[in-house]
Amino acid sequence: MKSILLVGCGKIGIRHLQAICKISPFPRITVVEPNLKTQKKSKEFLLKDYKKNNIQKISWVSNIEKIHEKFNLVIISTHSTNRIKIVKYLLKKGNNRFVLEKIVCQSKKQYLTLLSELQNYSAKAWINTPYRYFPIYQKLKNYFKQKPLHISVTSNSKGLASNSIHFLDLFSWYLNNYDIHIFEDFLSNKLLKNKRGKNLVEFEGTLIAKNSDSVLSISFLPSSNMHVFTQITNPSNSILIDETDQKIINSNLKTQKLKFEYLHVSQTTKEIVNDILNNDSCFLPSAEKHYLIHCELFRVFNNHIQKLTNKKLSICPIT
Numbered sequence: 001m002k003s004i005l006l007v008g009c010g011k012i013g014i015r016h017l018q019a020i021c022k023i024s025p026f027p028r029i030t031v032v033e034p035n036l037k038t039q040k041k042s043k044e045f046l047l048k049d050y051k052k053n054n055i056q057k058i059s060w061v062s063n064i065e066k067i068h069e070k071f072n073l074v075i076i077s078t079h080s081t082n083r084i085k086i087v088k089y090l091l092k093k094g095n096n097r098f099v100l101e102k103i104v105c106q107s108k109k110q111y112l113t114l115l116s117e118l119q120n121y122s123a124k125a126w127i128n129t130p131y132r133y134f135p136i137y138q139k140l141k142n143y144f145k146q147k148p149l150h151i152s153v154t155s156n157s158k159g160l161a162s163n164s165i166h167f168l169d170l171f172s173w174y175l176n177n178y179d180i181h182i183f184e185d186f187l188s189n190k191l192l193k194n195k196r197g198k199n200l201v202e203f204e205g206t207l208i209a210k211n212s213d214s215v216l217s218i219s220f221l222p223s224s225n226m227h228v229f230t231q232i233t234n235p236s237n238s239i240l241i242d243e244t245d246q247k248i249i250n251s252n253l254k255t256q257k258l259k260f261e262y263l264h265v266s267q268t269t270k271e272i273v274n275d276i277l278n279n280d281s282c283f284l285p286s287a288e289k290h291y292l293i294h295c296e297l298f299r300v301f302n303n304h305i306q307k308l309t310n311k312k313l314s315i316c317p318i319t
Helices: 013-020 036-047 080-092 108-120 135-143 160-175 265-279 291-309
Strands: 003-007 028-032 059-061 073-076 097-100 124-127 150-156 181-187 205-211 214-221 229-233 238-242 247-251
Touching: 003 013, 003 080, 013 028, 013 036, 013 073, 013 265, 073 080, 073 265, 080 097, 080 108, 097 265, 108 124, 108 291, 135 160, 135 238, 150 160, 160 205, 160 214, 160 291, 181 291
Parallel strands: 003 028, 003 073, 028 059, 073 097, 097 124, 150 214
Antiparallel strands: 150 229, 181 205, 205 214, 229 238, 238 247
């Protein structure tokens, strides 16, 4: 029987758990969640959709230090503030396959520690940027091989820091190049509260990312009802997607087979886990590939915070 450890069962973690519970045959599942109220809510939530006898097989623990065995796969869905510490602990217990939520950590130093520890234990880690599992983005990749590539994203202000990584990954994946430079010149001159913690911040405004002659623009604007629009263009092709209403607004692609469906974590994680368990690989980017992207995000956000507060930070307070 395959075994899976889920660390963190909050808003995203419960979606991972939903997906894991769909795997057949039902795996041995252990969940680390220190908040007993969250544990109770998660169990009640799962019982609405899954067989009671399966849900009762899930083991729940409140402290990571109660984990002493090796699992086939570990999914870490905690805040970025303690993620590297958790990975280091689980590596020492023999675990060597990880799916990590993003943002992975909070500094270049922490990320280098992660990569060093993974190498020391011959371990693999993938970053959960699941656009790579959307059938439409897999198909569109073939239409946008010609450069230069332009991607423009507009959204409401639900978290530029935590969500820009999805589009940075899409951009880098299409280019097959992760060495990008990000400009923060058009970020809003105010720091937003982050609902995940009082010591964390969020941002509004626009990030511009460049690689050679290709450009990505990500704008999170102060509007509560704005849809998420993604436009992708190159010299030959163009498409405009309304991700909120899940439809293609405009396209010159010579195909009638493209449809947009937004896949939630509860859908994509099942495929990701099956790929890793069966093939020891998946479509997600490795931790190594995302190092440069994360370092650029740490740099631009900390630069902006310093400009606004006159405080120089050693970590980037995002998650």
